[in-house]
Amino acid sequence: MDTRTNAILTVLLREYDFTHRSLADEVNRVSARIFGRPGAATDRDVRRWVSGALRWPHARYLLPLTEIFGRPPEALGFVPRGSSRPPSPPVPSRPGQEEPVKRRAFLTASTAASLALVLRLEETPVRGRLTTTIGRLDAHFTAIGGGALVAVATAYLAWLRDTADGCTYGPRVEQGLYSAISGLCSSAGWAAYDAGDEAASRLHHANALQSGILAKDGRAQARAWSDLSLQSRAEGHHREALSINRAALQSRQARHNPRIAALLHSRLAIGHARLGDRRACARSLLAAQSAHDRFDTTAPPPPWLRFLDAAEISGLAAIAHRATGQLPDAEIATAQALNLLGPTLHRNRAYYRVQLAELQLAQGDTARARATATGIDTAAVSSPRIAQRLTAIHHQLTAG
Missing domain, CATH: 1.10.260 (434 Repressor (Amino-terminal Domain))
Structure with missing residues (x-):
């Protein structure tokens, strides 16, 4: 057996x-x-x-x-026996007939409640448990994407703020709560970004920075600045993104934490690339790789930085190469990222496979682009942003 x-x-x-x-x-x-x-x-x-x-x-x-x-x-690692498939859950028999709108509302609420239960969102704002919960939110996003997390993260954030406002804490506990709120705002911002809601994403990231400042938490502030730089880039404000990145790199956290430095240098490289400065882009990519080489592999990274490994460094380099028009280099770096990805990072794998198909299509290799796009599995991914990009590829292939 x-x-x-x-x-x-x-x-x-x-x-x-x-x-x-x-x-x-x-x-x-x-x-x-x-x-x-x-x-x-x-x-x-x-x-x-x-x-x-x-x-x-x-x-x-x-x-x-x-x-x-x-x-x-199958995405949990289970292997079916023959035609085995999970049956639909039993439907309880109730007298009367539910209105369709109420039924849909129940299902939506049930999904959010189930995810909240899975993530074990506690009923008491205790600092240590809050940090663990936010780590689970980050892990869930890294694994499958943020589409399913938006409602849960936003609702939990509102509850936590109401709870914090309604209680009296000492200065140290208060700073700890603001630090936790900053981390949760960052998680909610990424979830909203992945769901395609850029207005909500920017608001959450701005609130993350504000809470990080109130907490006097340098790491939370560095995370928020990093997220705001990416948000600005997504909105097409490339010079603003560059300025934010440069400011973040001057922080003590970036100077002393190679993981934060590697992330910021990688995003700075993309900013330079979007503004057409190839030399500065190359310098930033080299700095990111140098910072990656200094990672302390004996100590676990904070949950929000667990995604940043050799695969992600290669993937970010591919985005920079693409922005400077170096499509063959971008394709090589994307393929390297896919080879290095861990087995449970379904969102990142779908993201980089979409990127690979886009690069192949941009170089006129429709046969390989079609094969790549066809092989993308989004069954275990909850990311409207990735789904939209994949749909656009299929439309281009059909039109071609």
């Missing part, structure tokens, strides 16, 4: 901060809501899923797992 370890589920447990016992408890809670009776999963069941001893769990566990992690069974 093939009992290869389920590497994807192993990584997800770590990213979502689940133990075997806590995941079993979560499965049982979700199962109770779906099937109307409590589940019976134990930590032994979870160990069997992780070890690969059980490749396709029973429906009473599989449906809750797909809801908890927000992706289909």
Whole structure:
């Protein structure tokens, strides 16, 4: 019997901060809501899923797992037996008939509530738990995209602000709360950006900077400045983005933290490229690579910087090369990013495969562009922005 370890589920447990016992408890809670009776999963069941001893769990566990992690069974590392597929959840019989609008509203609320439950958004604003929760939001975004997170992050942010305003704290606790609010604003900003709502994204990133200043948290401010520079670039304000990046690079955090420096130098390179300065772009790319070489691999990065690895550095370099018209170099760097990506980063993989198809199409290689676009799997990705770009590629291929 093939009992290869389920590497994807192993990584997800770590990213979502689940133990075997806590995941079993979560499965049982979700199962109770779906099937109307409590589940019976134990930590032994979870160990069997992780070890690969059980490749396709029973429906009473599989449906809750797909809801908890927000992706289909295959994207969780499970392997179907023959024609096995997760059945639809049972529909409870109720007297009367629900209005369609109310039914849709219920489903939307249920999805948001389920995701909030999965991320374990606590009821008390305790600093340590807040940081862990925001880390789970960042991990969820990195894995599948921000489309599903917008409503949850925004609602949680509003609740946290109301709670903070209605309580009295000492200076240290207050600064800790503002630091947490800054991180949450950054997460909400990225979710809104991925969903294509640039106005909401800019507002969240600006609030992240304001809260970071109130918290006197240099790292939160550096993160907010970095996000604002990307926001300006997305809106076509390339010189503004360049100025923000330069200012952020002068901060103490950028000077002493190679990860922050690598991110800022990479984005600075894109800014120079958009303004047509190839030499400055090349210098910034070299500085980003140099900062990457100084990463402390013995210490885990903060959750919001976990996405920044060799794959992301290559992907950002590809964007810079593309902006300067060096399409072959951009294609090589994009392919390198795809080769280096981890197995659970479904959003980034879809993003860079879309980028690869765009580059191939721009160079007139329609055959390879079509093959690349056809092979893009968005089933486990929640990103309207990526979906729109993929649709545009298919339209170009059809028109050609």
